[in-house]
Amino acid sequence: MNKGDTFRPEEDRPGAEAAPESDGAVSLYELEESLGFLLRISQVRAYERFYAAFDEIELRPGEFSVMWVILRNPGVRHGLLAETLGIKPAQMTKMIRRLEVQDRIRRVIPDDDRRSVRLYLTAGGKAFVREHRDAFFGHDDYHNHGLSEAECRQLAHLLRRYSGVGRRTDN
Amino acid sequence: MNKGDTFRPEEDRPGAEAAPESDGAVSLYELEESLGFLLRISQVRAYERFYAAFDEIELRPGEFSVMWVILRNPGVRHGLLAETLGIKPAQMTKMIRRLEVQDRIRRVIPDDDRRSVRLYLTAGGKAFVREHRDAFFGHDDYHNHGLSEAECRQLAHLLRRYSGVGRRTDN
DNA sequence: ACGAAAATCTTTACTTGGAAACAATTTAAA
DNA sequence: TTTAAATTGTTTCCAAGTAAAGATTTTCGT
Incomplete structure (x- = not known):
């Protein structure tokens, strides 16, 4: 596939910006195929x-x-949680502290390895997740994208493959 | 705001499938279906x-x-460019200035509307885009995701629909 | 057993991004 | 016309994100 054929700079001559003068809508051309951009x-x-x-x-x-991952994996380590969710450790420390101040999670330093931190939800944290679970996973927050149910599943499938999430259980 | 006053031991029914002490890999469960997360x-x-x-x-x-959009839409306005690419105006101002200092783009204030700023690539900017165009759009930077060519097109299609990119704004 | 290296999380200092206020210009209204 | 409102981009200031160094604790090699 030769891409050079479509490469035609609109304005070539120096000092000649009289050409099309983009006004109305902007054309993206190849950018609309770029996965990074999309x-x-x-x-x-x-x-x-x-x-x-x-x-x-x-x-x-x-x-x-x-909070969801801690609920489903009680006692998960700080670092493993950060790695799994693509959050930098330093950022995770701030987030964990905020959630701790809100009394939604609990930090426990185990005796068998006092470097690490194990995380648990408090009763309030569990209640919070239970309360907003449907709003988060349901279609309430994602019903404006115009995709059908099947297309959503297809998109999720491709994104899992693209990102490598859930390597173990995913097809 | 304590709703549950009954104290229970540590393991307060963590979940149907979840192990009491998460050690090895982390399970994401429904999170693996969440488009926002993915x-x-x-x-x-x-x-x-x-x-x-x-x-x-x-x-x-x-x-x-x-730079690509400016090349393809010479004279595009600062604000329209920001809106199209989902970049906040304040952030766009910084980026434009950086590119101007690098002598890759040129800012022109037109006489017919001296509030706006029209953008053009310099000769150096055009050369830069021409030089790295294939690396950006080509498969060099995206060949580690394990998706086939057809799957890439499918993913791009779904992302365009999800984001509404390329939809004409009629106002 | 001892000290070096690795692992784990936190802190600090810097960079980037964004909301709101601001300035300049143009359009609309009175 | 003259003034108010809207448009367009910039600046200011604060929040969010990150890299690098720091502080503990554990592991490993000798």
Whole structure:
């Protein structure tokens, strides 16, 4: 596939910017095929939808995921949690502290390895997850993208493959 | 705001399938179906691949996209460019200034509307885009995700639909 | 057993991103 | 016209993210 054939700079002569003078809509051309670009734009949209859905309560995008994983993997280590969710350790420390101050999680330093930190949800944390679980996973927050149920599953499948998430259990 | 006053021992029914003490790998369960989560993880991977591919030259993810769109839409306005690429105006101002200092783009304030700023690539900017175009759009930077050509196109298609990219704004 | 190296998390200092206020210009209204 | 409102981009200031160094604790080699 030769891509050079479509490469035609609109404005070539020096000092001649009289050409098309882009005004109305902007053309992206090959950018609309770039996975990196599309992933970024899509994530910006996802964040907008998240904040629109969880406007009333004080919740940031990563916090629910962290609480969810701790609920499902009680006693998970700080570092393993960070690695799994693609959050940098330093950032995870801040988030964990915030959740601890809100009395949603509990930090436990085990005796068999006092370097590590094991994480648990408090009763309040469990209640919080239970309360907002449907809003987070359900279709309430994701019903504005115009994709069908089957397309959503297809997209999720491709994203799992692209990112390598869930290597063990995924097909 | 304590709703459950009954104290229970540590293991308060963590979940149907979850082990009491998570040690090895972490299970994500429903999180592996969440488009928001998968989009974030995928974008983290895409950034890692971008930085790995453009390690030697000084280039940030958004900069090439901005130069590309200016090349294809010479004279595009600052604000329209920001809106199209999902970049906040304040951030765009910084990026534009950096690219201007590097002598890759040129800012022109037109006489017919002296509030706006029209953007053009310099000769050096055009050369830069021409030089790295294939590395950016080609498969060099995206050949580690394990998706086939057809799957890439399918993923791009779904992401365009999800994000609404390329949809004409009629206002 | 002892000291070096590795593992694990935290802290610090710096960079990047964003919301809101600001400045300049153009359009609309009175 | 003259003033108010909207448009467009910039600046300021604060929050969020990250890399590098630090502090403990454990492991490993000798």
